[in-house]
Structure formats: C-alpha cells, structure tokens
Amino acid sequence: MTFVTRFAPSPTGPLHLGHACSAMLAHDMARAAGGTFHLRIDDLDTSRSRPEWEAQIYDDLAWLGLTWPGPVWRQSGRLARYRDALAQLWALGLLYPCTCSRADIRAAASAPQEGAPMLGPDGIVYPGTCRPSHPPSGPMPDAPLRLDIARALTLAGDDLTFTETGAGPDGETGTIRLGDLPQTVGDVALARTETGASYHLAIVCDDADQGITHVIRGQDLFPATAIHVLLQHLLGMTTPAYHHHRLIRDETGRRLAKRDDARAIATYRAEGLTPADIRRMVGVAPQASFW
Numbered sequence: 001m002t003f004v005t006r007f008a009p010s011p012t013g014p015l016h017l018g019h020a021c022s023a024m025l026a027h028d029m030a031r032a033a034g035g036t037f038h039l040r041i042d043d044l045d046t047s048r049s050r051p052e053w054e055a056q057i058y059d060d061l062a063w064l065g066l067t068w069p070g071p072v073w074r075q076s077g078r079l080a081r082y083r084d085a086l087a088q089l090w091a092l093g094l095l096y097p098c099t100c101s102r103a104d105i106r107a108a109a110s111a112p113q114e115g116a117p118m119l120g121p122d123g124i125v126y127p128g129t130c131r132p133s134h135p136p137s138g139p140m141p142d143a144p145l146r147l148d149i150a151r152a153l154t155l156a157g158d159d160l161t162f163t164e165t166g167a168g169p170d171g172e173t174g175t176i177r178l179g180d181l182p183q184t185v186g187d188v189a190l191a192r193t194e195t196g197a198s199y200h201l202a203i204v205c206d207d208a209d210q211g212i213t214h215v216i217r218g219q220d221l222f223p224a225t226a227i228h229v230l231l232q233h234l235l236g237m238t239t240p241a242y243h244h245h246r247l248i249r250d251e252t253g254r255r256l257a258k259r260d261d262a263r264a265i266a267t268y269r270a271e272g273l274t275p276a277d278i279r280r281m282v283g284v285a286p287q288a289s290f291w
C-alpha cells in the first residue's frame, strides 16, 4: 500500500510541542510504511505569515531529524487552483456570496428564536442569513462565498464516511459516518476576502493534488474532517485515511497554543534539550506506538 502523508504548519508563529508531535508521528509512520513524508507551508493567511517563521519551521524540523522531498508547496502559490475548485462548486450551484462579518453572525445566531448559538469547527455555526432559496446563477462573483451545506449533502448523498485510524476527541475510530452536518458545521465559508480561499478548501485541494493517502494531525481538527470529506466528494477527489492524535497539553491541561513561546521547540533547543528529549516529552518514541 502506498503511504503518503504530510505536515502542513502555518508560518504564523514558532512550532511548539504539539507541532513536533504531529510532524514526528507523520514522519515516523511514513518511514515505517516505506512511504513519503511531505512538508507543506499553509501560508494562505498572508497578513499573519512571516518568512522568519517559515525559516524557523525548516530549521526546527531538520533539528528534530526529519527529512522531506522538495520542492515544498506553499498555499500562497496555489490560489488559481483554489479558484478552479470554487468555480467547480459554483457551477454545481452550491455556493452563495455572504459578506456578513463575525459580529453580524454573532448577532444573528444570538437572536432569541435561534436558541443558544452552536459552535462548529469555524466558531459560531453560521445561521444561514444570506442563503438564497435558489442557487445563484451567472458568473462566480469575486466575493466571500459560503457552501450551502444542505444542498451539498443532497448532491453528495448522505452516506458519506471516512476511516479514522487514530481517534477523535470522544474516542471515535474506525469507519466514521459524517452525521448531522447542517447543524454541526453550518454553511462554511470557502472563499474569504482576505485570503481568496478558506483553510478547508485549500487543504483538500493540496491533499488531493499531492496524492496524500494518510492525514495525520491533532484531534482539534477532527470536527473539520467532515467538511473535508464532503468537499472531496463534491470535487471528485479520493478521501485519504485520517489519523487524529491526542493533543499535547500543559501541566494545567490546557491545549498548547502558538503564542505559548515557553513551549516553542526553539526555546527548548536554546535550553540545551535534545531531539530525543522532545520525543520523550511528546511521547513519540523512535518506534512510535503513540496514536
């Protein structure tokens, strides 16, 4: 079986222990399977991405002993590809423009008749304010676009599944059925003003075009997987296997964030720790049995 995986950090801050865990686990699993480990740079958000952080990513991963084939893909160089995917979805009548701000969405979702706002993978579940009753016609506008998820499910069929070889936050494993997407994720944004495409759209295009067979990443992204699998079906892509691993937490049980410079790999390096120390700290032994 071919095994192609990737580590796709955003160059918006230093890599911390959680990143080291994902990267080493993906690298080791590819190595064990005789497969390929790719590094990709998720620099879609150009306002927050910095060349210094990208340079630090290469440096930290090399220090950890990881190797990857070049050239390294950058999302900022693939915007035309994402536009093509959007055009494909637009032609299917699945997208509609929406310029609602986060504040608008918060206000609409908090209206008394809406009940308590639901939280999805992108924050508050969009309440459908701008969703048209008929698919918009004409050329795709250069505007923020959302996916009409109910319509998308009707087209894709609601018998959508993926294989989880790790576990979701509630222990979900094996064959996972997508479930109640309109309620749990809502009409997700696929094109944004600032970035052209959203993370969800870009990542499925990148994974498909790079022939990724196994996606290995933290459990925080488990809820987003349903969106990715739906998009893969709509765009005629093969769904990879997913392996979500547990999150690295600090002593108080809080998830590590990028701003947590204290746990940056660079900080540990400066303090004289070794790659073997980092492996021990995140529980990825050279012969990883970590999930």
Ligand code: GLU
Pocket (backbone or CB within 6 Å): 008, 009, 010, 042, 203, 216, 217, 221
């Ligand atoms: N750039 C994303 C992140 O840093 C990658 C997500 C993924 O691996 O799918 O979380």
Ligand code: ZN
Pocket (backbone or CB within 6 Å): 097, 098, 099, 100, 129, 130
């Ligand atoms: Zn709107």
